[in-house]
Amino acid sequence: xxxxxxxxxxxxxxxxxxxxxxxxxxxxxxxxxxxxxxxxxxxxxxxxxxxxxxxxxxxxxxxxxxxxxxxxxxxxxxxxxxxxxxxxxxxxxxxxxxxxxxxxxxxxxxxxxxxxxxxxxxxxxxxxxxxxxxxxxxxxxxxxxxxxxxxxxxxxxxxxxxxxxxxxxxxxxxxxxxxxxxxxxxxxxxxxxxxxxxxxxxxxxxxxxxxxxxxxxxxxxxxxxxxxxxxxxxxxxxxxxxxxxxxxxxxxxxxxxxxxxxxxxxxxxxxxxxxxxxxxxxxxxxxxxxxxxxxxxxxxx
Amino acid sequence: xxxxxxxxxxxxxxxxxxxxxxxxxxxxxxxxxxxxxxxxxxxxxxxxxxxxxxxxxxxxxxxxxxxxxxxxxxxxxxxxxxxxxxxxxxxxxxxxxxxxxxxxxxxxxxxxxxxxxxxxxxxxxxxxxxxxxxxxxxxxxxxxxxxxxxxxxxxxxxxxxxxxxxxxxxxxxxxxxxxxxxxxxxxxxxxxxxxxxxxxxxxxxxxxxxxxxxxxxxxxxxxxxxxxxxxxxxxxxxxxxxxxxxxxxxxxxxxxxxxxxxxxxx
Amino acid sequence: xxxxxxxxxxxxxxxxxxxxxxxxxxxxxxxxxxxxxxxxxxxxxxxxxxxxxxxxxxxxxxxxxxxxxxxxxxxxxxxxxxxxxxxxxxxxxxxxxxxxxxxxxxxxxxxxxxxxxxxxxxxxxxxxxxxxxxxxxxxxxxxxxxxxxxxxxxxxxxxxxxxxxxxxxxxxxxxxxxxxxxxxxxxxxxxxxxxxxxxxxxxxxxxxxxxxxxxxxxxxxxxxxxxxxxxxxxxxxxxxxxxxxxxxxxxxxxxxxxxxxxxxxxxxxxxxxxxxxxxxxxxxxxxxxxxxxxx
Numbered sequence: 001x002x003x004x005x006x007x008x009x010x011x012x013x014x015x016x017x018x019x020x021x022x023x024x025x026x027x028x029x030x031x032x033x034x035x036x037x038x039x040x041x042x043x044x045x046x047x048x049x050x051x052x053x054x055x056x057x058x059x060x061x062x063x064x065x066x067x068x069x070x071x072x073x074x075x076x077x078x079x080x081x082x083x084x085x086x087x088x089x090x091x092x093x094x095x096x097x098x099x100x101x102x103x104x105x106x107x108x109x110x111x112x113x114x115x116x117x118x119x120x121x122x123x124x125x126x127x128x129x130x131x132x133x134x135x136x137x138x139x140x141x142x143x144x145x146x147x148x149x150x151x152x153x154x155x156x157x158x159x160x161x162x163x164x165x166x167x168x169x170x171x172x173x174x175x176x177x178x179x180x181x182x183x184x185x186x187x188x189x190x191x192x193x194x195x196x197x198x199x200x201x202x203x204x205x206x207x208x209x210x211x212x213x214x215x216x217x218x219x220x221x222x223x224x225x226x227x228x229x230x231x232x233x234x235x236x237x238x239x240x241x242x243x244x245x246x247x248x249x250x251x252x253x254x255x256x257x258x259x260x261x262x263x264x265x266x267x268x269x270x271x272x273x274x275x276x277x278x279x280x281x282x283x284x285x286x287x288x289x290x291x292x293x294x295x296x297x298x299x300x301x
Numbered sequence: 302x303x304x305x306x307x308x309x310x311x312x313x314x315x316x317x318x319x320x321x322x323x324x325x326x327x328x329x330x331x332x333x334x335x336x337x338x339x340x341x342x343x344x345x346x347x348x349x350x351x352x353x354x355x356x357x358x359x360x361x362x363x364x365x366x367x368x369x370x371x372x373x374x375x376x377x378x379x380x381x382x383x384x385x386x387x388x389x390x391x392x393x394x395x396x397x398x399x400x401x402x403x404x405x406x407x408x409x410x411x412x413x414x415x416x417x418x419x420x421x422x423x424x425x426x427x428x429x430x431x432x433x434x435x436x437x438x439x440x441x442x443x444x445x446x447x448x449x450x451x452x453x454x455x456x457x458x459x460x461x462x463x464x465x466x467x468x469x470x471x472x473x474x475x476x477x478x479x480x481x482x483x484x485x486x487x488x489x490x491x492x493x494x495x496x497x498x499x500x501x502x503x504x505x506x507x508x509x510x511x512x513x514x515x516x517x518x519x520x521x522x523x524x525x526x527x528x529x530x531x532x533x534x535x536x537x538x539x540x541x542x543x544x545x546x547x548x549x550x551x552x553x554x555x556x557x558x559x560x561x562x563x564x565x566x567x
Numbered sequence: 568x569x570x571x572x573x574x575x576x577x578x579x580x581x582x583x584x585x586x587x588x589x590x591x592x593x594x595x596x597x598x599x600x601x602x603x604x605x606x607x608x609x610x611x612x613x614x615x616x617x618x619x620x621x622x623x624x625x626x627x628x629x630x631x632x633x634x635x636x637x638x639x640x641x642x643x644x645x646x647x648x649x650x651x652x653x654x655x656x657x658x659x660x661x662x663x664x665x666x667x668x669x670x671x672x673x674x675x676x677x678x679x680x681x682x683x684x685x686x687x688x689x690x691x692x693x694x695x696x697x698x699x700x701x702x703x704x705x706x707x708x709x710x711x712x713x714x715x716x717x718x719x720x721x722x723x724x725x726x727x728x729x730x731x732x733x734x735x736x737x738x739x740x741x742x743x744x745x746x747x748x749x750x751x752x753x754x755x756x757x758x759x760x761x762x763x764x765x766x767x768x769x770x771x772x773x774x775x776x777x778x779x780x781x782x783x784x785x786x787x788x789x790x791x792x793x794x795x796x797x798x799x800x801x802x803x804x805x806x807x808x809x810x811x812x813x814x815x816x817x818x819x820x821x822x823x824x825x826x827x828x829x830x831x832x833x834x835x836x837x838x839x840x841x842x843x844x845x846x847x848x849x850x851x852x853x854x855x856x857x858x859x860x861x862x
Binding site: 145146149150151153154156157160161163164165166167168169170171172178224273274277278280281284 | 355356357376377378380381382386387389393395396397398399402405406407409410412414416419420421422430452453456469470472473
């Protein structure tokens with residue numbers, strides 16, 4: 001028990017930040033799983049974060065009410081973004097969403113009434129790691145349901161080949177719009193989770209750093225299954241800590257090299273259902289051959 | 302002509318890419334409940350016509366009428382909802398899906414349950430999901446692929462993938478099925494099986510428009526046909542008559558007297 | 568009036584740096600389909616290479632610039648061959664290369680931190696042309712004129728290369744469809760290497776010139792250029808060098824004028840306000856063409 005507590009003291013914050021990053025990664029995955037590369041999760045996180053922080057700070061809203069508000073705020077922002085950006089071709093979509101992240105930071109800096117501006121905001125509430133874990137579990141449950149539903153099937157079809165999906169009656173626009181709404185809600189929750197973890201937020205909190213962390217987590221863990229982003233966030237968050245323990249001088253370089261190696265050797269991520277399917281197919285083929293050989297032997301005997 | 306009996310009417314259809322007219326004023330009729338062949342040499346514009354009918358391209362001018370409704374400005378998903386589905390010249394199955402999942406995706410339009418109900422897992426939704434599953438299984442049986450239902454489609458042979466694609470296109474109970482070279486890359490036995498399937502489907506009331514290269518298959522499978530060359534209509538009507546048409550012969554095999562001269566040179 | 572014109576030239580030179588940087592970023596994005604997060608590090612490293620060439624070997628200014636340009640180009644080729652080439656066969660799309668470029672960004676930035684001892688270095692004032700050119704009533708620093716001319720030469724050169732030469736046609740073809748380009752006899756590998764080198768070289772040029780004129784040689788140099796260069800690419804349209812050049816110049820001029828006549832605190836805000844306006848009104852950039860949909 002003693003050692004467990006020590007472990008928690010040493011790595012507890014890593015676990016907490018891994019869960020926060022898991023929200024961002026899941027939000028990115030939500031749109032990526034319909035074939036859209038978008039960095040706007042950062043925007044939804046900023047909306048959710050500042051909204052919940054202000055609600056808690058100015059109006060004394062309790063934690064259990066602040067999170068749903070953040071989710072709603074993120075979802076609303078997502079609806080606006082999807083309406084404006086979904087008509088763009090995928091390369092432009094990626095560029096535009098990245099530009100929107102830059103714009104969001106400048107906007108936040110220049111609206112001190114809403115965001116505290118350069119000085120940032122002190123957040124009076126704190127979320128416990130266990131509460132965060134529960135919320136993440138709830139999100140995971142939703143993604144698990146979605147994966148096995150008609151929406152999940154349509155999302156995979158649109159991602160793999162939107163033109164073919166459309167000739168089967170699936171509207172890529174509507175599926176991707178729904179994906180943005182999910183991304184917005186989860187991103188908003190992540191933004192609030194970050195605010196209630198750091199207890200201090202400023203426009204710099206919701207910036208490029210999150211964008212690259214969440215994309216790296218998602219791709220690292222695998223963007224073809226909802227478990228991927230969660231695993232990826234855990235690995236990507238633990239990586240610097242691990243590197244600091246092993247090679248403290250060049251921890252950043254080592255982190256980059258590990259990321260590079262994983263990407264080159266496991267380009268579809270750590271969690272890859274297709275690879276399972278391919279392995280299964282290979283095993284089935286082997287079994288069939290063995291059975292056939294056995295049948296031939298029996299026929300001979 | 303025979304408008305009352307026509308399920309699909311193409312009228313003076315034109316599609317230009319830049320300055321090139323891939324389809325240059327094609328007029329054609331497809332009779333309800335028939336197997337109609339769309340044939341022509343390579344580059345005649347056949348696949349472009351299929352892309353125009355299914356809304357992946359929009360025509361530069363001209364009209365496409367399906368059961369009297371104009372399709373030319375519609376989005377692909379709305380055209381599919383009216384009962385037009387298709388297969389592709391180069392098999393386009395979804396990567397990472399099992400055979401059964403592919404066909405279930407094809408059942409999207411007849412899933413009969415809202416996305417919300419499906420997400421919440423209401424009893425009615427579960428029943429609808431099972432019904433679609435059974436329907437998809439039944440379609441896989443129909444194309445002889447039921448034993449491969451749980452395998453990743455990309456691990457199967459080309460001929461098997463083609464059959465799954467046909468099952469997927471049948472998923473939403475279409476009225477008009479467009480097959481783009483359904484027998485390409487198949488051996489004779491497999492091609493024959495596709496022919497039998499096509500006739501069964503027609504006898505069950507489906508109209509089929511198929512692009513086909515192989516002339517003997519056209520005469521064996523099709524009730525009528527349209528012959529294209531350079532994006533234009535060359536001949537229309539009974540397959541045998543079409544193929545015997547001198548213009549068609551010329552398009553496929555070159556000018557008669559060229560052929561004679563080549564003969565003479567030998 | 569004199570102040571106005573001097574500030575105009577000032578902004579033009581600043582914008583030329585953004586544009587010079589953005590051209591390479593856009594070139595790689597349109598030709599190779601890579602959103603390269605490491606593009607800024609080429610500029611930082613080129614400036615560092617130029618600095619050490621001057622500091623250790625006392626080379627003259629043109630050699631220092633050449634060291635930065637060639638260094639940036641070679642670095643880009645190395646990054647491409649290690650980080651992007653292995654992914655090309657695996658069809659990971661935009662994402663895989665984005666991740667490896669982030670990896671290189673982290674690696675090269677942190678190495679750049681070591682190379683400069685975690686501080687910002689400055690070129691010795693005697694190592695570059697630091698005189699004022701007197702044009703009638705105006706006094707313009709030589710470096711500004713060099714920067715403006717550098718952008719002009721690079722833009723015209725790359726535009727002609729892409730539009731008028733065989734290899735340029737091949738670059739456009741690879742941008743459309745690598746498979747089709749390979750079938751058409753285009754040497755895709757050659758195009759990839761050339762594009763990567765050009766991008767690294769122009770980014771390097773921006774890095775050396777920017778490092779000299781802002782007296783900042785460190786990893787923050789590339790990051791600063793990245794934010795503004797990226798804005799120039801979005802406003803100008805990533806698939807057109809002319810657009811990036813014009814947009815970059817405009818952003819630089821606007822930045823300087825806002826700081827001069829309105830308030831320094833609005834400087835960045837205006838840039839991004841413009842960016843937002845373009846995203847909504849002309850999402851495909853200044854010279855943006857109609858959207859092609861592929862079936």
